[in-house]
Amino acid sequence: MDSRRDPVRIVIVDDEQLVRMALRLVIDGEPDLSVVAEAADGDAAITVVKEHRPDVVLMDVRMPGRDGLSTTRELLARPAPPRVLMLTTFDSDDLVLGALHAGALGFVLKDTPPPHILDAVRTVADGNPVLSPAATARVIAAATSPRSSHARGSSREAARKQLSALTERELQTARAIADGLGNPEIAQRLHISIATVKAHTGNLFAKLAVENRVQIALLVRDAEE
CATH class of the missing domain: 1.10.10.10 (Winged helix-like DNA-binding domain superfamily/Winged helix DNA-binding domain)
Incomplete structure (x- = not known):
């Protein structure tokens, strides 16, 4: 992204320290991307985002206390919100669907290869959605299951x-x-x-x-x- 004057500012939100460390290591190795802060839960994320005003938030879906969905809703309801890219292991597909409805621009699996995560961050930073084909198929399956409120309400x-x-x-x-x-x-x-x-x-x-x-x-x- 040579046309960018400044690196994309990123906040990582995940309750697992090893995940945050791994993502920071991958992201900070890129000249056009920069991790400006981390948070281990939704409440801390809201504070950190308010302080650092990032361009993109990498948001874990499931966390203790305030989960990624409610955190995303609150962040996106504020003036000049960041763009949100959800992180998931797909044990919480309904939350991901809710996040998409709330305005998150997409999601990636935590075991996605690092180059693809970097591409996803750049794409979301430009305001474009990111949904991998494999992830799309799994979310569709969850959304159209008999238990899905989204499917029932359609x-x-x-x-x-x-x-x-x-x-x-x-x-x-x-x-x-x-x-x-x-x-x-x-x-x-x-x-x-x-x-x-x-x-x-x-x-x-x-x-x-x-x-x-x-x-x-x-x-x-x-x-x-």
């Missing part, structure tokens, strides 16, 4: 009405996203270029009034239930 007819505004190619792209495919796999399935996939995905964001691929996938699953 309207099949409303979802079908939204999808009816799409072209056939856009709908095919949406269904591929719902299957957890990334852009290269979608391009291969539909026999189109990756640039065309990106164009279709951009149209999906605009036409469906969504902010991330998970929301696209959930609409498809709601419509097809």
